[in-house]
Amino acid sequence: MNQTNLTKRPVNRLAAAMLTALLGAAALPSSADETCASPYMPRITGQEDFVYIWTLGVEGLGDEQDKLVTVDVNPKSAHYGKVVASLSVGGRNEAHHSDFTDDRKYLWAGGLDTNKIFVFDVHSDPAKPRLHKVITDFVAKSGGVVGPHSLYALPGRMLITGLSNSKDHGGRTAVVEYNSAGEYMATRWVPTDSDLQGAVKTGQFADGYNYDVRALPRRNLLLTSSFTGWSNYMMDFGKMLGDAEAMKRFGNTMVQWNLHTLQPQKVFDVPGAPLEIRCAWGSNHNYCFTSTALTSKIWLIYEDDQGQWQAKAVADIGDPAKIPLPVDISIASDDKTLWVNTFMDGKTRAFDISDPFNPKQVFEQKIGAQVNMVSSSWDGKRLYYTSSLLANWDKKGADNEQFLKGYAWDGKSLKQQFAIDFTGEKLGRAHQMRFGAYSLYNRQPSPAASAETGKL
């Protein structure tokens, strides 16, 4: 059967359901995680026990270095809403994103400045991660890729998007592959005009920039987006905004790759720094979203009737003329809601994306003086927010609030459940969040936890 014929899909699902019933087995493993993680890894469908926050060290605060902060988020725990572990790793590395290996036993956390990748063991004791390994050869082995950003699990390996390079600290860069043991495998340069590597330049741009990566395996699709090089992401934000040359160095592209061969196929024009990519979960929802940081738009990357992938701007975020600076986005597992955070006004905004071509903002709420990341539980009932964008981009003075805040969402209102002041606790700048659960590892499963590990 050829899945390009999507009308057959529901029949298959029905058959699958019948088969499941006949066999008396658990639900089919769905290619899913807590709404934005790699579909190749086990997911937590119930209550998460922990949030791991990859936190930037701040000069003059506590021990001044980057750390992985573990917060207990199980409401049944005596430590609910409290920091239960903090693991300092040495140096300020521009801690940014982190993600798990496909077995979800290890959390890889990248440093955009020093190019180190810290590998944490989160399975031996999910309440107290330990530093398992530090990868220090990323630039040397990759042939000069700088700024390990997204860490995305494929079976047995990690795809790591670079943001920059060691030759000019600009935006031309690559996707780098490491195996799950932490050994370098390959470098895949993002296509540029002088070598499109067989990809089609569909518009005006092929800048070779990179940011996030997501896969839609059933469509053999891998997508990358584009941000800016080291020079800009490390520069003081105000200084950069005032620098006309620096402002020309932002990505305006997304690249469609063949997931199977990891070869680039198409370069799309998506002007204004498209950042996070979130692909829909529905079995016939062949599309992904991104938001552009500078131009403040939601873009849809979708497969058209001819099976061709296209990119289209589908909504504005706030008033683009005021540069609200959309940052992290999070898609609900039912593909009906897209959360969009805007850094400058500290707001989270919910868009109804039932019609992906016409997202409509249906809710907004201020989270803090600044807000960056948002992470949702699989059921969409719990949302977590952190504050830091980049060490030198965060607001200055009193507006430099640093926090993790947990919220409950009932579809209409967002109610704060707990908040941790990362400056008050002398921790640092709170950035990427990832969830942990005992039940992923059959360890001390707390009664409320219900994690699925693709039981077979």
Place this chain on the structure above:
Amino acid sequence: MNRQALTALLWLVATTAPAGAVDSPPGNAASGSIVGGYELPAIGLAADGRVLTADNRRKSLYELMGDKPVLLSFIYTTCSDAGGCPLATQVLHKISRRLQARPALQDQVRMLTLSFNPQHDTPQVMREYAASIDSGKLDWQFLTTASEQDLQPILDGYRQPVQKLYDSQGRFTGGYSHLLRVYLIDAGLKIRNIYSTDFLNADAVIRDIETLLAVPVPKTAAPAVAAVDRYRPGDDKSNYRQPDYRTRSVALAQRQGQAADLLAYAQSPPLGLPALPSPADNPPTSEKIALGRKLFYDRRLSLNNTFSCAMCHIPEQGFANNEMATAVGVEGRTVRRNAPTLYNVGYARLLFHDGRENSLEQQVWGPLLARNEMANPSIGFVVDKIRASADYRGLFEQAFHKPAGMETIGQALASYERTLNAADSAFDRWYFGKQAAALSAPAQKGYALFTGKAGCSACHGIQENYALFTDQQRHNTGIGYRQAIQPAGRKQRLQLAPGVFADVDGDVLRAVAAPRPGDLGYYEISQNPADRWAYKTPSLRNIALTAPYMHDGSLSTLEEVLQFYNQGGAANENLSPLLRPLHLNGQETAELLAFLESLTGGNVEKLVADGYAAPVGEAQ
């Protein structure tokens, strides 16, 4: 599960419209891939281990691998999850059928299916399981292990997570939780792909097997980069302000060059430059230059291994940085001033924009130790780091007959920098080489203005036999004064994308901006109020390559620079008396621009190519 039930299950799976993974990405997972046309980089070495064959023979896994590609899968026979082992077995069965339909392929592959339940899955059970599957002529072996002690190292070796499932009383249920994976292992025992249940696809697996067996399709060579593009900044942003901007980006993989005879540029500088002054205690040698070049591109020469000299003095960006007005250093720390070009720096009597240093040997320690540049905490830290790096072993001794130290590090870097002499420009060939046609007519008119009406040569001097285009003095042009005194704007125009701009409130920008550090020029050194905002006169050689301009990079283009001087600079109490409104018309500024653009050295490409060829030191 008894054999009958198993057979029934397999029949069911095989005949029911398949769910999810079986065909789900089909046609699609392998679409666009050409056999041999893509790479399957080795993921790692396949692990060995002790196994039992279905006919109860002890073997090592390596005895069953290494002669041809192997597809290794892990199952347990009582597995009943529709999305699990039966699904995998069905896909493997489909693969086996397809392989058998290809006689050329079927003998070249082996399939191994290993149980992770040695307790239940004895060789006898595996034999029955095998019998329930019609594997035809394909070499498909069903394996188990003698014990969990034999099994565990194999599971660990393949990072195959498996957990026994227990009931509430702590009893083993007979079920397992695991991430199903299938491994493609080449004849060299390297794992070349791993497939997980949801995405196990027969087409993709067969395409991969064929790719392992095929002669690799030669990679289509990237189109050659024209010389004109090869040595310019690879991320070209000219015309970026316009909506019709198009990228002309160059692949970093094509940033290739070859070493130049650098000593020759020191010993006989190109046309238009005088003899190179070099200190009596540091005459240039090839060894010193090579060592200095290695140091110059070594990113380990910073506190956190992120900065070499070349991160701010980028060869194809005029040995300066075209991508920002003022520099940033370690951890993105703000530097107040624009990274100056290093072309012809060997002739400079004043170093740094304020001219506070007087020899290159000493100057190099400024950036090395500045907290907002390379941030090395001490001289000793740098010396020890170099001495501890194996790749520097013997190099200082060879060049200087003594080890790395404060003096020799400075001498080596200075020796390299003194070779970056770029002249023999169109102007030089016309003016000093007496080639009448070497300089365009507008540039010749520009020369007349430069030395006449515009008065540029009063500071950017041209001598009889050579030209450095600098008086080696400091002047106040008002550019620093203007920056220090002008009030912050209420709105600021930002570029968001090609042709897209927004006027943003100053308050919004100030919320994310650290206070701008002050800059008073040479006054900071002399403490004499008369020296406020005085900066040295830069050479104008290769000026077309070193945008943005002025000590603070505040002028983006040479047109803006000419406009600034045409207005007479920015009035202030210490303004150089040499500055006055020039009353140049549009044509005259165009001619001056043509002249400035004629000052690009004829050997620039060779120096850039040499920079490309230099090794880049990285932390390992």
